[in-house]
Amino acid sequence: xxxxxxxxxxxxxxxxxxxxxxxxxxxxxxxxxxxxxxxxxxxxxxxxxxxxxxxxxxxxxxxxxxxxxxxxxxxxxxxxxxxxxxxxxxxxxxxxxxxxxxxxxxxxxxxxxxxxxxxxxxxxxxxxxxxxxxxxxxxxxxxxxxxxxxxxxxxxxxxxxxxxxxxxxxxxxxxxxxxxxxxxxxxxxxxxxxxxxxxxxxxxxxxxxxxxxxxxxxxxxxxxxxxxxxxxxxxxxxxxxxxxxxxxxxxxxxxxxxxxxxxxxxxxxxxxxxxxxxxxxxxxxxxxxxxxxxxxxxxxxxxxxxxxxxxxxxxxxx
Amino acid sequence: xxxxxxxxxxxxxxxxxxxxxxxxxxxxxxxxxxxxxxxxxxxxxxxxxxxxxxxxxxxxxxxxxxxxxxxxxxxxxxxxxxxxxxxxxxxxxxxxxxxxxxxxxxxxxxxxxxxxxxxxxxxxxxxxxxxxxxxxxxxxxxxxxxxxxxxxxxxxxxxxxxxxxxxxxxxxxxxxxxxxxxxxxxxxxxxxxxxxxxxxxxxxxxxxxxxxxxxxxxxxxxxxxxxxxxxxxxxxxxxxxxxxxxxxxxxxxxxxxxxx
Numbered sequence: 001x002x003x004x005x006x007x008x009x010x011x012x013x014x015x016x017x018x019x020x021x022x023x024x025x026x027x028x029x030x031x032x033x034x035x036x037x038x039x040x041x042x043x044x045x046x047x048x049x050x051x052x053x054x055x056x057x058x059x060x061x062x063x064x065x066x067x068x069x070x071x072x073x074x075x076x077x078x079x080x081x082x083x084x085x086x087x088x089x090x091x092x093x094x095x096x097x098x099x100x101x102x103x104x105x106x107x108x109x110x111x112x113x114x115x116x117x118x119x120x121x122x123x124x125x126x127x128x129x130x131x132x133x134x135x136x137x138x139x140x141x142x143x144x145x146x147x148x149x150x151x152x153x154x155x156x157x158x159x160x161x162x163x164x165x166x167x168x169x170x171x172x173x174x175x176x177x178x179x180x181x182x183x184x185x186x187x188x189x190x191x192x193x194x195x196x197x198x199x200x201x202x203x204x205x206x207x208x209x210x211x212x213x214x215x216x217x218x219x220x221x222x223x224x225x226x227x228x229x230x231x232x233x234x235x236x237x238x239x240x241x242x243x244x245x246x247x248x249x250x251x252x253x254x255x256x257x258x259x260x261x262x263x264x265x266x267x268x269x270x271x272x273x274x275x276x277x278x279x280x281x282x283x284x285x286x287x288x289x290x291x292x293x294x295x296x297x298x299x300x301x302x303x304x305x306x307x308x309x310x311x312x313x314x315x316x317x318x
Numbered sequence: 319x320x321x322x323x324x325x326x327x328x329x330x331x332x333x334x335x336x337x338x339x340x341x342x343x344x345x346x347x348x349x350x351x352x353x354x355x356x357x358x359x360x361x362x363x364x365x366x367x368x369x370x371x372x373x374x375x376x377x378x379x380x381x382x383x384x385x386x387x388x389x390x391x392x393x394x395x396x397x398x399x400x401x402x403x404x405x406x407x408x409x410x411x412x413x414x415x416x417x418x419x420x421x422x423x424x425x426x427x428x429x430x431x432x433x434x435x436x437x438x439x440x441x442x443x444x445x446x447x448x449x450x451x452x453x454x455x456x457x458x459x460x461x462x463x464x465x466x467x468x469x470x471x472x473x474x475x476x477x478x479x480x481x482x483x484x485x486x487x488x489x490x491x492x493x494x495x496x497x498x499x500x501x502x503x504x505x506x507x508x509x510x511x512x513x514x515x516x517x518x519x520x521x522x523x524x525x526x527x528x529x530x531x532x533x534x535x536x537x538x539x540x541x542x543x544x545x546x547x548x549x550x551x552x553x554x555x556x557x558x559x560x561x562x563x564x565x566x567x568x569x570x571x572x573x574x575x576x577x578x
Contacts, residue, residue, distance in 0.1 A: 111430055133445075138528070141542045174529040175446025179542065183525065186421055191428030192445040236543050240361065 081254025103220025204288025416521025470504025
């Protein structure tokens with residue numbers, strides 16, 4: 001009943017927003033699905049004539065849908081900001097805003113072995129103990145999987161303990177690997193596993209306890225990208241028996257408005273809401289994906305290319 | 319029935335169903351090239367996973383046989399209060415979504431539950447182990463064995479057993495000398511149904527055990543990592559080998575049909 005009244009009261013205001021109507025098509029990385037769903041609900045509440053259509057997929061797949069399949073799209077949000085730089089700029093987009101980060105954390109529950117002792121200093125000693133069951137997702141199927149392995153490699157270099165990586169892997173039987181990292185959450189919650197590697201956002205969304213690791217190894221801070229690069233993981237290639245190497249890189253999210261999008265007006269209004277520290281960024285923060293406040297573009301020149309309404313929400317920064 | 323419209327309706331419905339089942343399967347079975355199939359079966363991982371699938375499904379059938387036969391007999395021969403309830407409980411694993419089965423089994427196998435605590439003290443691990451795979455496969459397969467065997471027992475007249483008992487045979491001797499020889503064919507069908515169901519299970523197993531990989535999990539992994547081209551040959555081999563096994567079982571037993 002109140003809902004109906006509210007909608008009736010809002011209707012005249014809806015008109016005053018000018019052309020903010022119609023569909024907004026957003027391609028987003030899978031890990032953004034939950035926060036974007038919440039933003040959609042709030043934004044559509046403000047602009048009842050807008051209908052946000054989201055398609056979630058892997059970030060590269062999202063870009064391929066635009067470049068190869070030529071699917072119509074207004075906004076593309078990538079879990080790896082370099083995907084926008086590499087695949088969309090300059091032909092399909094002019095700019096790329098870094099708006100959030102994610103990082104690897106070590107999840108556990110009250111029932112996990114050594115749950116009371118584990119911390120950022122001793123986590124690897126605990127993972128080396130016999131009888132502690134820990135796992136990560138399949139590096140060949142899930143980016144979170146190879147990133148988890150990268151954290152272990154970086155730990156060896158950061159803590160300067162030669163052989164640490166191999167010793168850790170030796171204490172993680174193959175049986176502790178699952179296709180996707182989210183599946184490990186169920187193993188933790190049912191007491192079949194003590195520790196698992198997850199993105200921070202997954203840990204927060206599933207209300208798990210987690211150990212935060214130093215920035216140098218958690219793949220969350222792009223300032224350490226040159227150090228992250230030292231982690232190299234072999235994953236399967238295009239056919240069985242072939243492999244390719246993945247290099248460490250920070251989990252930095254990027255977003256862009258495509259050139260000549262189907263609905264410029266509404267899509268820009270959504271970005272204005274999304275990049276607002278009191279709007280979308282707040283939701284990201286609540287969901288465990290630390291946002292950049294304010295959001296960043298690399299150069300002043302790129303900032304000048306942004307729509308006017310977004311410029312105040314963005315700073316120029318490395 | 320001949321020449322009547324009903325006859326023709328039955329025939330055309332039958333043809334539609336046959337096409338519905340066979341066309342997609344034939345398409346899948348013929349998609350991979352021969353050289354691809356050859357290459358696949360040379361892959362040790364593939365052979366290992368198909369073998370693991372067959373023997374875990376076989377073990378599930380064996381467990382169902384040992385534990386299920388007395389219960390199927392009881393359900394066929396006696397009526398008691400709550401029998402309907404027991405029968406519905408038996409059918410539950412058929413109705414539950416597969417991942418839920420996996421999660422449910424994990425939740426009793428974990429340290430948060432007393433069974434899990436006992437298992438861990440005994441050194442038995444469900445997660446990521448062959449024991450876990452067999453547990454899941456038995457869970458999903460046992461209803462098929464129970465139902466087929468129960469139907470088999472119900473088809474045997476209790477009079478035969480009564481005669482045997484009245485001549486002084488004990489209950490167990492009656493079962494092994496009269497009932498079992500008459501019912502073993504439906505038991506075998508139950509075993510085939512149970513292992514067929516078990517060999518096809520994916521959703522529940524992948525939650526319990528990704529490694530060691532049974533064939534359906536490997537088909538999924540290959541599909542996710544390399545696409546259709548490399549997952550289809552594994553599927554073709556699994557389907558072919560299991561069809562052959564079931565066919566051999568049926569042929570081996572068809573000679574005795576007349577006895578029933």
